[in-house]
Amino acid sequence: MxxxxxxxxxxxxxxxxxxxxxxxxxxxxxxxxxxxxxxxxxxxxxxxxxxxxxxxxxxxxxxxxxxxxxxxxxxxxxxxxxxxxxxxxxxxxxxxxxxxxxxxxxxxxxxxxxxxxxxxxxxxxxxxxxxxxxxxxxxxxxxxxxxxxxxxxxxxxxxxLPFLKSTFDHIEVSNLYPFLHLLPDGNLFIFANRHSILLNYMKHEVVRKFPPIPGARRSTPLTGSSVLLPLNLTGVRDNPISIESLDAEVMICGGAKGGAYVKASKGEHVLASTTCGRLKVTEKEPKWVMEKMPLRRVMPDMLLLPTSDVIIVNGAKRGSAMWEMADDPVLHPVLYVACESDPSRRFIVMNPSSTPRLFQSSAILMPDGRILVGGSNPTGSYKFQGVKYPTDTSLEAFSPHYLDPQFDDVRPSISSIEGAPGNVNVMSYGQQLSVKFDLKHLNPGRGFDVTLIAPSFTTHSFAMNQRLLVLDCAGVEEISNGVYNMTVYAPPTKNIAPPGYYMMFVVHDGIPSPGAWAKLE
Structure with a gap:
């Protein structure tokens, strides 16, 4: 769970x-x-x-x-x-x-x-x-x-926080596990049911209300999922004024119509939502931009990948969260390519699992780039047999496309992360870093990115504290045969990246290295 x-x-x-x-x-x-x-x-x-x-x-x-x-x-x-x-x-x-x-x-x-x-x-x-x-x-x-x-x-x-009471439905609840995202200006985006606000938690004031997301409800038990899309820090060091106004966009996918929970409790499993919504929360007049997923999903897990894409796993095509209230498991992960300009090409259906992952399953990103998926307990107690969807305590690892052996020659491998002398694998805010990595084959004309990902606490279809940053890069050079050095800059403020441990990835031509841990302090 x-x-x-x-x-x-x-x-x-x-x-x-x-x-x-x-x-x-x-x-x-x-x-x-x-x-x-x-x-x-x-x-x-x-x-x-x-x-x-x-x-x-x-x-x-x-x-x-x-x-x-x-x-x-x-x-x-x-x-x-x-x-x-x-x-x-x-x-x-x-x-x-x-x-x-x-x-x-x-x-x-x-x-x-x-x-x-x-x-x-x-x-x-x-x-x-x-x-x-x-x-x-x-x-x-x-x-x-x-x-x-x-x-x-x-x-x-x-x-x-009266907002939570206003989004509470006595019958379907629909505001459990609200989605939280820390924004670059230091305020907290909070989403529950279909509504969202911006909270200044220092002054305990709601500073902004956003329009409701169209369509389905998205909070547990009509469960969707959410991510803060990658924060791109390119050029920030040259324009400090832009730090707090850095573009920030929230994405929410899946869920179910109002009434789905009540119907599921009576054995009727209605179709889950097909939609995702993106909201640029830093715009003056933000509006939800809706997209259609290739597969319906309630109880999805959404994880940020080192490539800045999003993977959507787990869940069901019908029903609601809670005990025996969902049917028709979704076995295919879906890749969402956030930077693709053509919306019709953003969703890619991937190879399936054979294991249903329903209520109280979970998923996290591992440092090697795989997705660890485990659990499923859709019954009211542990039932390992004799029911349609038994309790499942297994773990499995899903390997996204970038781990295919055909990409091994263009896959970087980080050898060191250095800041000030002796400051290995430790980053200070705004500090210039030297990231050394090995690469068997350089694809000419193909660029490099360095991404940082905070490890999530995942439960009930939401990866708490998850965030991805694309670091500002000042250049890369080959220092010996197959050995490269990239100069990058650590995140500039604690609002953009709270202190703690992050996984760092070097991405070449869309293929990420294994992650290396670095502490931001």
């Missing part, structure tokens, strides 16, 4: 603790008291794990112990790459947990003493430029708060 990639190339994966025993035993024959159904009765004894740490390099995993219910929780990495994980269900709804990425075989979940002020079930988090994390919304939670909390804070560290 939930995934977070770390800078040590490991992924923490976890699920609810109240669906019943999993297929993975807790370490060292450990057992915990759990009440699977959260009813007032004696607790059950659970000796199975509901979280594990996956090692990409070795394709191995280690079970972990999570003490409170993390169902429909949220998370964000802080500027040291530590996962701050918040909320959940029932007794877990106010909990804050952390996971430190180390190579120790004993590292595990830790629940901190500080708790959320409001129970957060289906809330969304975003890493902020000042090092804090904002937690927005949740089921019947029409407000937001921050972690860590200020030592002294008028108003008690919780701030009303």
């Amino acid at each position: 939930h995934m977070q990639l770390f800078h040590n190339n490991k992924v923490v994966i976890f699920d609810s603790t109240n669906f019943g025993p999993s297929n993975l035993s807790l370490p060292k024959h450990r057992c915990l008291e759990k009440d699977y159904l959260n009813q007032k009765k004696p607790a059950n004894i659970d000796c199975t794990a509901h979280s594990f740490l996956y090692d990409i390099a070795t394709n191995t995993y280690r079970p972990l112990v999570v003490h409170s219910n993390v169902w429909a929780s949220s998370g964000a990495n802080d500027d040291d790459g530590i996962l701050v994980q918040s909320g959940g269900y029932n007794h877990g709804s106010k909990k804050i947990r952390i996971f430190r990425p180390t190579n120790s075989e004993t590292c595990d979940w830790l629940e901190v003493n500080q708790m959320l002020r409001q129970g957060r079930y289906y809330a969304t988090t975003q890493s902020l430029p000042d090092g804090r994390i904002i937690v927005v919304g949740g089921h019947a939670a029409f407000n937001y708060e921050f972690f860590p909390k200020a030592a002294v804070s008028p108003g008690g560290d919780i701030y009303s």
Whole structure:
């Protein structure tokens, strides 16, 4: 259900603790008291794990112990790459947990003493430029708060957001897991149901309202997905005035019509949406530009690729999120080429999986450019057989077209990232960087890009904190046979790229290198 990639190339994966025993035993024959159904009765004894740490390099995993219910929780990495994980269900709804990425075989979940002020079930988090994390919304939670909390804070560290109440539908809810995107001007774009606003979270003021997206509803349980399209920093160093006015465009795809959730609860699975909308949120009078996907989708996952394209995976053609409310799984990923000028050529249907990924599946980008896809639990508890769409605890990796072996000769490989002397794999804002890479074959006339991607916390069809930046490049030169040096500039401000770890990719002729980790501070 939930995934977070770390800078040590490991992924923490976890699920609810109240669906019943999993297929993975807790370490060292450990057992915990759990009440699977959260009813007032004696607790059950659970000796199975509901979280594990996956090692990409070795394709191995280690079970972990999570003490409170993390169902429909949220998370964000802080500027040291530590996962701050918040909320959940029932007794877990106010909990804050952390996971430190180390190579120790004993590292595990830790629940901190500080708790959320409001129970957060289906809330969304975003890493902020000042090092804090904002937690927005949740089921019947029409407000937001921050972690860590200020030592002294008028108003008690919780701030009303009437926008969330205005987008709440008592029957279909339709504003769970609001989409959050941090914009270059430092304000926060918030989308729920069909509506969106711009929030100045420092002054706690709504500074702008946007027109509603046409057509379907897009928030859980009528679930769509969203990305902030790549921020292109080319030329920014020569025009500092343009930094805060940098073009920013949000894209939202999929979802379902109002009423789909109610009909699905009665066994009628209506067709999902075919549309995507793009909104240039930095324009004076922005309007949604609508496009049609080649495949209908509810519960899609949208991920930014190193090439600046978008991949859309998972989901169904009919129904809604929640238990047994979707049908007709979509097995084909779709590539969206955002920079293609001809809208009819932007969507490309790719080779399919054989595994349905429905409610509570998830996906993240890995440093090698593959997409890690896992899970699917469309039933109300773990049911591994005897139902149309059983619980699936498998992981699979999807390889986009750029990983085809035919491109190996034109695939760069980063050997070092250097700033000031001794400042290896660490970037300061606006700093000139030297990126060295190997390349077997240079395609004459074909350019280079360097992209930075923040690793996402993905759950329920939204990759929180995901962002991609195309760095400003001052030139590339061959320093020896097949060895190149590119001079680029780190992002200029914390609003454009909050502090933390990023994957860096060199892209040549549309083919990206494997990612190299660098810390921005």
